[in-house]
Amino acid sequence: MQKLREEIIQTALELFDAQGFHRVSVNQIVKEAGTSKGGFYHHFQSKDELLFVIHDTFITYVLKEAEAATETHQSPVEQIQEIIRSFVHVFDLYQSHITVFYQESNYVDETFEDEINRKRDQFKDKVIAVVKRGQEEGEFRHELPPEITGMAILGMVNWLNKWYRREGSHTIEEIAEVFTDLVLHFLLPGHEGVSGVEQRPPFFYGEK
Amino acid sequence: MQKLREEIIQTALELFDAQGFHRVSVNQIVKEAGTSKGGFYHHFQSKDELLFVIHDTFITYVLKEAEAATETHQSPVEQIQEIIRSFVHVFDLYQSHITVFYQESNYVDETFEDEINRKRDQFKDKVIAVVKRGQEEGEFRHELPPEITGMAILGMVNWLNKWYRREGSHTIEEIAEVFTDLVLHFLLPGHEGVSGVEQRPPFFYGEK
DNA sequence: CTATACAGACCAACCAGTCGGTCTTGGGAG
DNA sequence: CTCCCAAGACCGACTGGTTGGTCTGTATAG
Known part of the structure; x- marks a missing residue:
């Protein structure tokens, strides 16, 4: 039973x-x-195992969603849109899991730590990979470092757990819309003007 | 002593x-x-008070920096740039404070809770206010809801506490540069083309 | 009849906080 | 300059309460 x-x-x-x-x-x-x-x-086995189970159900779900998103969609633009959309919606579906996950993740017992971190990293890598592929295919701005950009996206969405409330003044759909808009605005090149010639010279961050 | x-x-x-x-x-x-x-x-007085003191030193510093940024700079563009820059740098200066702050903020005793939340909200409001003012002065895209946009910025930066390490492969300066670039890319209108006429009709999120 | 599911008294460990006491310091009186 | 003493700084054994976890025993299902 x-x-x-x-x-x-x-x-x-x-x-x-x-x-x-x-x-x-x-x-x-x-x-x-x-x-x-x-x-x-x-x-x-222990109170710690219970904490692990809660973490695992949640992260497993998120990861599965992200995998589905990259499988059913082809272009990086659609993929990143879908990842953000589904990820944002998770904050509406799994409120309690989320709170616990973000609040107590540092207290997950060593025994289970690895499994959680593995899945979390897989999710992170997936996002970064989509950014990279978008750049390779020429759709996303090539001067952006994929890791920093990916983490910016993750941070933006993850931070939802601190402020999104179902009773709040913004619906989850609205938030998802704005977030994808913001992300596409900084991923897609939008300053080339009509001639197709870049107004600014190519620029790489971190140049000495 | x-x-x-x-x-x-x-x-x-x-x-x-x-x-x-x-x-x-x-x-x-x-x-x-x-x-x-x-x-x-x-x-x-208690272990809890110690936790409060740690929180307070940190949030007070961040808030002061943000206030300085809005005082010494005039235009919203410069203000948001400076806020992000100084905020990002905090993650390099106050590593331990940050970890504790983000990890244990939910466990701050009721007695001190209010003070911390007050300052945290002040900081949040300051960021949102800059976005609003930028819109009013016509510099930022007017179709963005200021709260969601502000929280996106905060999330992006706040999330640094989860992944930024001094020994990591990206310097704090590089991260600050990329973040301000990303934010300005989604704040500033960049799709109007040469004629000054918007290519897309004005669009407001959350329209029913 | 047996294995799984559950009950609840019990325990050892630990922990935040207390309290009576000692040490140090600095400033005022002589 | 010296002595004194009071107040703040610090010590550490002790306690009352709590907590995660165990263990023996019972019920129930198949």
């Missing part, structure tokens, strides 16, 4: 979301979930 | 940075700092 397991995860999610992992005790969780210490430790 | 107080803060900073606030005990701090419980509680 996996029913209690799910119940525990849901309860823990709500409690962690509201009070933070460290302020919630196992006793609190089992009481709220209507079970006991025995029930808890029958399904989880 | 404030020497021990400073010593405690520095030691705590290093320990919190490496292990996280919740994994470091007061005993560890005082042992490492070469003092005692008595010494600690002579200078701080």
